[in-house]
Amino acid sequence: MSRLRPVQLPGPASRGGARGRAAEAPAPAGDGGWAAAVSEDDQLRLVARLYYLDGLGQSEVARFARVSQAKVSRLLALARERGIVRITVTDYEPRRRDLEEEIRARLGLAEVAVLKGGGSAEPADLRRAVGHFGAPVVDGWLAAHDVVALAGGRTIHELVHQLPEAGARGLTVVQAMGSVDSSASIYDAQEIGRVLVRRLGGTFLSLNTPAFIPEKRTRDALLELGQVRNVHEHLDRARVALVGLGTLANSVFVERGTLDAAMCADLKRAGAVGEVCGRFFDARGHECPTTWRDRVIGVTLGQLRRIPLVIAIVSGTDRTAAIEAAVRGGLIKALVIDEAGAAALLAGAPTPSPKKAKK
Template sequence: MAERYAVDEVATDQIRLLTKVARMYHERGMRQPQIAQQLHISQPRVSRLLKRAVELGIVRTTVLAPRGVYAELEEQIEQAYGLTEVIVADTDDHADESHVMRALGSAAAVYLETTLMGGERIGVSSWSSTILATVEAMHPRPTPVADQVVQMLGGVGNVTAQTQATRITGRLAALTGAQAVYLPAPGLLASGDMRQMFITDPSIEPVLRACDDLTMALVGVGSIEPSPLLRESGNAFAESELPGLRSAGAVGDVCMRFFDSAGAHIESAFDERVLGIAPATLMRVPRRVAVAGGLRKSNAIRAAVRGGWVNVLITDLQVARSLL
């Protein structure tokens, strides 16, 4: 009604001109200089008239999202959790986990190819099925778009899995034209004392220091139950340790830093054995991108965004809906 009253307060001849200019521009596709010439008015006046037509509600812009694009859902999640950006990959309700992983990998690959502009220092978690899918879907960039790709967490699982983690870091570096910085050590050590020995090692200390200056972190989100891929690769921690994590309230992890349902970091003896980026250091990275999906992980993903572990989320349609 307010728009209706505003229009009524404008002279009829002015409304006629506003409508005429708006139709010429929006419906007939005429450029502003053409309109100015045909109506014998200045181009700045045409611009003002078009702006006024919007203010009065004569012109209303509607964006129709194509099928498979979920812009409104993405915006709702961004607002609900205070995220910088959300990307929802198009998946159907009956998609199996391998299909979801491929969809997430493709969406994340496009995101990285679009937003990496040069000079980035990218941290990557060592072992994640979604990051593996992302790297496999990416295309090499014609010019360097990153300076460094840093392995933020030591290898997870058996020797084969740890080698795969190194390969992911190297492949992402090659794709982005960056220098690869490897963390040549296990991600979880037998004791806190052993970790103290590792962090002073000349080959380890510079890598951990490189984590202090990251501009972007690319991570997966783990659930309290290891994924089938991680289980096949050799769990980083024994089954006997799960009850202790559960009793502490753990629902998931990022870079093996566990958190509860509110996203609060759970400090424990387990935490003291992790060789990788510290929680406070990770939280300081300006762009923290999680590529994570599958309903099995929905509680962990919700906790990760609640706790601010990530500020960019690339997920599938089912998880996106569950977040609201």
């Protein structure tokens, strides 16, 4: 059990006396005997004093107070419940405000949150830290009755699961991209969207199509379906979007077999440096002119540019070029990132102010 200090206890006893008696106290024969003669409040204070202030282990406390070790654990919990133990912890600041200001000034973003990674460079740990500490920040950026376009992704998954259970926000959450493949994943927008509306309250509009269609003609026919048109109409009304930024090197489409080697080669030749909601873009933030562009079902880059607050939720140091290009193209307006990723971003070349991009 971790011990946090300082701990305030009413009427502390002598530190040295407690330790001396602890060494001499006989082992308990049960929960009776001497302990039974002590009032419950005194017993709670004694056990709390020995454990929190004198630093005795639970087994030592049990011998001193002549109770079982299991009862010590129960008494410590009860002491906290009754306010006999009041634990105060100096607040941990998870945000790097200095880096936030520097990124905001450098990139001209509306909102930035740079979050400490907890000392680990492991990708899973970074995603967990960004999700845990980024959730209350993003929650503060969401207003009641917002229309929210939502992408999938591992870091977004972590963040959404850490949102407070408000339950009455009245959001309309809209799936921003079709499903990557037929196998359901907890990282897909469809699954994350359901969690989001459960936690904050609202309705979820799913896009029940694949994200990528092999033929443009079939893609165009699907776009004319009433359900798909309804989703796109809601995407046009979105005030907020929660998106991730990918690259060809770590694309979920490559990982799950949707994007083959020939398509990757085409996108490389077209200068792809990043991907958002299935749309690959070049260093200027313009969509790469390949056949892939005509086969994606999801929010368009033009729609993203018109959404007032597009929040990129990113972890790791390998997205610098994608972030810079997304800013140049006006694709994102806010950034949530870990401090290592932020440092890598600031170490890069200065990013020019966004220019009017193609729709």
